[in-house]
Amino acid sequence: MTLITTPSEQQDAPASAPTTPPRSFGWAQLVQALPGALRKLDPTALVRNPVMLLVWVGAAFTTVLAIAEPFLGGPASSGGTPVPAPFTWGIAIWLWLTVLFANVAESVAEGRGKAQAASLRKTRTSTMARRVVGYDPAADAAAEHAATAQVSSAELQRDDVVIVTAGELIPGDGDIVAGIATVDESAITGESAPVIRESGGDRSA
Incomplete structure (x- = not known):
């Protein structure tokens, strides 16, 4: 040709x-993605992702509720069904983990994209x-x-x-x-x- x-x-x-992108998921990628994932917990960084921002708001509200529940007496004080304190904390932790794992996945994807772009640039100069x-x-x-x-x-x-x-x-x-x-x-x-x-x-x- x-x-x-x-x-x-x-x-x-x-x-x-030919590119050799990183493996789909590994411990090295996870460690590299964690700092970026923690930075993305800033609500100003989640504005462009409304779904994760909503989960972040729910996690923050549940955390405040779990802290305040022992002082407010919980639903039992108003005649409601008693809610164990660990249950509210469990929901809060689950929501925070959801936001964190979503940020980790996004950071890993960004890292893979940057690695592939660097590989393409290197190939361009060495071909x-x-x-x-x-x-x-x-x-x-x-x-x-x-x-x-x-x-x-x-x-x-x-x-x-x-x-x-x-x-x-x-x-x-x-x-x-x-x-x-x-x-x-x-x-x-x-x-x-x-x-x-x-x-x-x-x-x-």
Whole structure:
């Protein structure tokens, strides 16, 4: 497959870059996520998440009620059914754990996203490309007989032509000018199945 690159000012990551995201959940990720989860207990940080903010308010109210219940006498003083003191504390602790675990899950997801973005940035700078020297679109559109030079993907300029063979990483954004291939775009789109890209197709970039 022959690709003519059209990089922008900040070149995107290779479409076929293999990423190695962290494991789904581990103790190391949990420890790293705990400080961020505790910071998210601030109600001002929960404003953008109304559901968790409502649970936070319920947890705070239940905690105040559990503290004040021994002094107020509880429902039994007004003829109601007696409520054991541990029950109110149990509800309060359960609500706080719900908020905390939700924050931990969010922090873990943010950490995984940052790790994957860092991996993509590293791949972009370390990927090598076979740039065609003296490309002739009329006589040799597929650049089968043209000379090539190994360069870093960060050195590619607009309108450079590169050759990508089976198993190689696509070094940057561009349009396919010759050939056809199945491309793994999971690092960019999340689609697990490879997609077909060819010159002249509706999706050749």
